[in-house]
Structures are given as structure tokens and as C-alpha cells.
Amino acid sequence: MSAGARPPRRLRMILNTFVSGPQAWFFLADERGYLREEGIELAFTPGDTAANAVPKVAAGDFDVGYGDMNALIELAARGGRANAVGVFATFTSSPYTIAVPAAGPIRAPRELEGRKLASHPNDAAMKMLPEFARATGLDPARIAIEISSEHHRDMLPRLLAGRWDGMFGFVNTLRSAAIEAGIDPQASLRFFEYRVHVPDLYGMTLLATRHLAETEPDVVAGFVRAVNRGLADTIADVDAAVEAVARRDPKIDRAANQARLAGTLALEMAGMEGARLGIGEVDDARLGRAIDLIGTAKGYPRRPAPDEIFDRRFLPPPAARIRSLARPEIG
Numbered sequence: 001m002s003a004g005a006r007p008p009r010r011l012r013m014i015l016n017t018f019v020s021g022p023q024a025w026f027f028l029a030d031e032r033g034y035l036r037e038e039g040i041e042l043a044f045t046p047g048d049t050a051a052n053a054v055p056k057v058a059a060g061d062f063d064v065g066y067g068d069m070n071a072l073i074e075l076a077a078r079g080g081r082a083n084a085v086g087v088f089a090t091f092t093s094s095p096y097t098i099a100v101p102a103a104g105p106i107r108a109p110r111e112l113e114g115r116k117l118a119s120h121p122n123d124a125a126m127k128m129l130p131e132f133a134r135a136t137g138l139d140p141a142r143i144a145i146e147i148s149s150e151h152h153r154d155m156l157p158r159l160l161a162g163r164w165d166g167m168f169g170f171v172n173t174l175r176s177a178a179i180e181a182g183i184d185p186q187a188s189l190r191f192f193e194y195r196v197h198v199p200d201l202y203g204m205t206l207l208a209t210r211h212l213a214e215t216e217p218d219v220v221a222g223f224v225r226a227v228n229r230g231l232a233d234t235i236a237d238v239d240a241a242v243e244a245v246a247r248r249d250p251k252i253d254r255a256a257n258q259a260r261l262a263g264t265l266a267l268e269m270a271g272m273e274g275a276r277l278g279i280g281e282v283d284d285a286r287l288g289r290a291i292d293l294i295g296t297a298k299g300y301p302r303r304p305a306p307d308e309i310f311d312r313r314f315l316p317p318p319a320a321r322i323r324s325l326a327r328p329e330i331g
Contacts, residue, residue: 008041009219014057014065016050016204019249021261022172023066024241027248029230038222044248050170050204051124057207058084064212064223068124069202070131073291073309077300083210086310088224088280090231091203092271092326095264096125096194098132099174100166101159102187109136109192115165116144118155125168128194128201130297135198152177160188171267176260180253195268200289202282203268205310213311221314228280228316235322238262270327278321282310 015023026044029035035042045062047053053067054075060083069086076082098117100106106115109132119126126145133140148155152169156178159167167174171191178185194201206227208220234241242258273283287306295303315321 006039008036008039009216010041010043011063011219011223012043012045012061014045014053014062014067015047016053016066016068017048017173018046019245019252020173021176021242021245021252021257021259022264024245024261025227025230025234026066027230027244028233028241029226031244031247032230032233034226034229035223038219038226040219040223040226042223049120049122049124051127052122054082054084054207057209058082060209060211063209064220065207066204067207069205069309070128070290070294071124072205072207073294073304074127074298074300076304076308077291077295077298077302080302081210081304081308084207085210085213085308086205086282087208087213087220087314088206088227089202089282089310090205090279091268092274092279093195093203093268094193094198094201095170095172095203095268096128096132096168096201097171097174098125098166098168098192099159099189100192102190104165104190106165107190109138109197112166112192113139113142116146118146118148118159118164118167120152120168121147121149123168125170125194128198129168131198131201131293132192132194134293134297153180156181156183156189172260172263175263176253176256179256179259195271198293200286200293202287202290208314213314217313224280224314225316228320228322231279231322234261235265235324238265265325266327270325272326275323275326278316278318278323279325280315280321281312282306 050068051071054071057065175185284306
């Protein structure tokens, strides 16, 4: 370090899950020096679920995190102004799903009543079942849920063998887990996607503690800029992005994680909102509807304002945002 140079700002980051393909932009931002250029040194910690990352940031255990926007809404609606705020929303579509065997009898959400579904503890899709049920006319009280901590790769063969009637998860997490298990997800699984049935819900967002956002806004803005550059590099070269993930965990299944990353870019990050606003931004009207839905479905009396959940001060300027992922609107 040269004389007079400032030491890097060390930040602790909680990821949504174990190291995986759809985190590649963080690792590229680190490897390619984008964080270092912003004066940031980032310590990554694998998480257990996207929903569970939110309270860990809010508790101050981590400075920044990657978690579920809806869990942040719920935290604020349940207990008042949370010590965490979204700063860069990566998903323009909800990632959650309920997967059932394609060859089975369940062909519509209402047919989940009277069935048993499997879920990881604290799974974000499971936590959003009341919202999914309200939107589809499903009675959630008529669904049994069994909790399992097994890897999705090991749970899917048991699902297809009849142990459960369905399971919660993220669409591309389950698809990649099926590939790891030697299962063709397209032929073997049917997905009831929340993005179709509950389109107002958002998904993953970068989080920062409110204290960091208020006292060191330049650090948060630099963090977001570096991640945005890593995202641009990921889109430009998915193979290189997967290799960056593999350097973090050489044991990963490269094919499955490449499919998971490519699927995330093509599905959860490809809503038309991205073409209009750019990846990172949110629509306040849509976020307001999501806040109302969550409060109504779960019976929370408080409705936090959109700007309490998401702080857009740190976003890259519109010209620097990713807009190329958006799918053409259908119909």
C-alpha cells in the first residue's frame, strides 16, 4: 500500500445459499478487481436460504447480503423499520415454484390440496405459500408440508418415487439439481411458477444494513457498481463466470451450475421490467402491490412504504444498467 493510501473497507457478505452459478457476478467482481477499485474487500459466507439471509443482515451479523426481497418486506411488516434495505434488485421475476412429477395427476395449483409437499427449512417458496394460495384460490391449510434438509439432488428422486406429491424451491435450483441427479427436468417435472400466478412478487436483491447505507453511502454505491460490472461480464461470458464459481468451490457440478446460471439469466432476470428500468431498479407501484399482498395474506397490520424496503440512491445510472436480458412480451 502506498504512503497515504486508505486501507480497503472490509465488508462481510452473506450469500443466499452455498456457492452456486447464480452468484457468479460477485466472484467476478472480486477476481477482476472491481471491488478493489472501489476500495472494498469482501468476505463471503455461504448462506442456508435466501429468506434467512435477510434477518442475518438486519441483525448486523453481516454488512451486506444477497437475499429475498419478500422476506425483507415481511420483516418490516411484522416488526417495524428493519435494519436492512434492498439496494440492487437482480430478479425481475419471482424465482419460486412448486414442482410436481410431470407424469403425476396434479395439473393445476388447486389440485395441491390434500397433498404432501417437501421443503427445505426456511425455503422462500414455502414461506410465500400464503401469497401463492391467495392468488390461486388454494386453501393452504389443506396442504401438508414435510421439512427435509437433504440436498435437492437427493430429494428429487424420492419425489418422483412417490415420497411426496411436490416440493418447494427455486425453478432453476430444482432444474440444476435434477441434472445433478441424472433426471431430465423438462420431461420429469411440472412447475407451478409463482412468477406466473403471483406476478407482483420480486425475488433476489442485494441488501445492506441501514446503518451502512446511511453512514457510508459511497461504500454501498461502490459495492453496487462493482457487482453491476460483474453482472455485465457474466452475461458476456457465462463459461468464464462458471469457472469463477468453480474456483470458489472446485467440487461443484459445472454442467448443473452452468444450466442454473443460464436459466436464471433467461428466466428470473428476463422480465420486461428489465428493459424498461434496467436490472437493479424496481417499480414502486409493483413493489407496493407486493407489500399489500404479503400483509393481507399473512395478516400483518403494518404496510411499509416502498422506499423503506428499497433505496435506489445507489443504483448505476440508467445508461450503465443491464437491459439486454428482457424477453419479448407474449400476447
